[in-house]
Structure formats: C-alpha cells, structure tokens
Amino acid sequence: MTAHLHIPAPRSKALFDSAFVLSVEGRHHESDELLALAHEMRELEYQLGEIASHAPDALAELLIKSALMGFSDEDSPNDYIDANREVIDFYSTHDNDLRRLIEVIRSPKQYTRSEDKISEAELADARQVVKARIEAEPGRAAVTDWTITPAAVALAARGYKQFLNNGRCSILRECPACRSKYSTKVHRDKRIYWHCPQCNTIKEA
Numbered sequence: 091m092t093a094h095l096h097i098p099a100p101r102s103k104a105l106f107d108s109a110f111v112l113s114v115e116g117r118h119h120e121s122d123e124l125l126a127l128a129h130e131m132r133e134l135e136y137q138l139g140e141i142a143s144h145a146p147d148a149l150a151e152l153l154i155k156s157a158l159m160g161f162s163d164e165d166s167p168n169d170y171i172d173a174n175r176e177v178i179d180f181y182s183t184h185d186n187d188l189r190r191l192i193e194v195i196r197s198p199k200q201y202t203r204s205e206d207k208i209s210e211a212e213l214a215d216a217r218q219v220v221k222a223r224i225e226a227e228p229g230r231a232a233v234t235d236w237t238i239t240p241a242a243v244a245l246a247a248r249g250y251k252q253f254l255n256n257g258r259c260s261i262l263r264e265c266p267a268c269r270s271k272y273s274t275k276v277h278r279d280k281r282i283y284w285h286c287p288q289c290n291t292i293k294e295a
C-alpha cells in the first residue's frame with residue numbers, strides 16, 4: 091500500500107467523485123477520461139503538499155518581509171545587513187531545512203496510484219466460506235474457481251463491490267501485469283479499483 095501525505099485534496103476529490111458517478115451510470119469511457127484528470131490533479135496536490143511540508147514554518151512570513159526590504163546600490167553593505175538581520179539569522183538557523191526544501195522542489199517524489207492486496211489469512215477465511223457454500227449447495231462446485239472465487243469473497247468481505255453491466259455481469263479486462271482476463275472493476279468508498287485475482291492486486295483505477 092502506498093503511503094501518501096495527508097494533505098487536503100478537494101479538487102482531485104471532486105473529480106474522483108464525478109468519475110465514480112459516471113462509472114455507476116455505466117459511462118465507463120467518460121469515467122476513465124475524468125480519472126486521468128483526477129490523477130493529474132492529485133499528483134499536483136501531493137507535490138505541493140510535499141513542498142509545503144518541508145518548508146520551515148516561518149518561511150512564508152520571512153519571504154514577504156524580505157521582499158519588502160529592498161537594497162539599492164547607494165546603500166552601504168552594513169546598512170543592508172542591519173536591515174536584514176532577521177532574514178540572515180533565519181537562513182543561517184534553517185540552513186538544513188532549506189536545503190531539504192530545495193531538494194524536494196528539484197526532485198519531487200514519484201506519484202503513484204494506491205495499491206493493495208488481500209492477505210493470506212483473508213484468503214484462507216474466504217476458502218472456508220466457499221467450501222461451506224459448496225457443501226450446502228453442491229451445484230456450485232461446477233462454477234467455482236479456486237483462485238477467482240475465494241478472492242472475490244475476500245474482496246467483498248473488505249467492503250469492495252463489483253461494478254455490474256446490466257445489473258448482472260462483472261466488468262472484466264485483461265490484467266496489464268499478468269495478462270489474465272479476470273481483472274475486475276470494483277469500488278469502495280466511491281473510489282474505483284481494478285482487482286486481479288491472479289496477481290492478488292487491488293490497483294486504483
């Protein structure tokens with residue numbers, strides 16, 4: 091699972107919410123276009139958040155102050171130093187923080203979509219559930235796949251729901267990682283994911 095900074099992300103959230111509504115309405119293509127925008131927006135929000143989180147607290151105030159104190163060629167260097175004593179002190183005290191800040195601005199951390207997986211314990215529980223269902227209703231054995239079915243049960247136990255075409259069929263695609271045909275479109279908390287039972291990955295769409 092990717093850890094993200096906890097920063098307010100209201101603009102991307104609005105886009106993710108709208109993409110979810112479109113998918114629920116079966117307008118998957120439009121939803122995908124909006125998702126791409128939502129990720130671009132969230133990437134910007136995270137980068138700004140990352141930069142803001144590395145800035146020393148008083149930096150903004152200091153930048154405003156230093157912008158107000160000009161230096162002209164007629165001033166003597168001592169006058170300049172006296173006028174800017176506070177600024178110079180700030181930079182000398184926060185030297186390391188400021189270097190780190192500049193580093194973050196120059197090479198922002200790579201933005202990644204969140205990714206999760208189902209644990210072995212969850213899968214073991216789900217296999218027991220599937221087994222019990224087959225015992226209760228032996229006809230189910232014919233439509234049970236021992237990779238796909240327990241994974242779907244475990245996913246549902248986590249609160250993920252499948253998107254359905256015409257209220258019945260799962261929405262499947264080829265998994266870009268393993269090429270199996272069973273990557274399934276699911277959602278939780280109004281966010282869209284692709285779950286591949288072969289790779290055991292739940293990747294944000």
Ligand SMILES: [Zn+2]
Pocket residue numbers: 265266267268269270273286287288289290
């Ligand atoms: Zn896969």
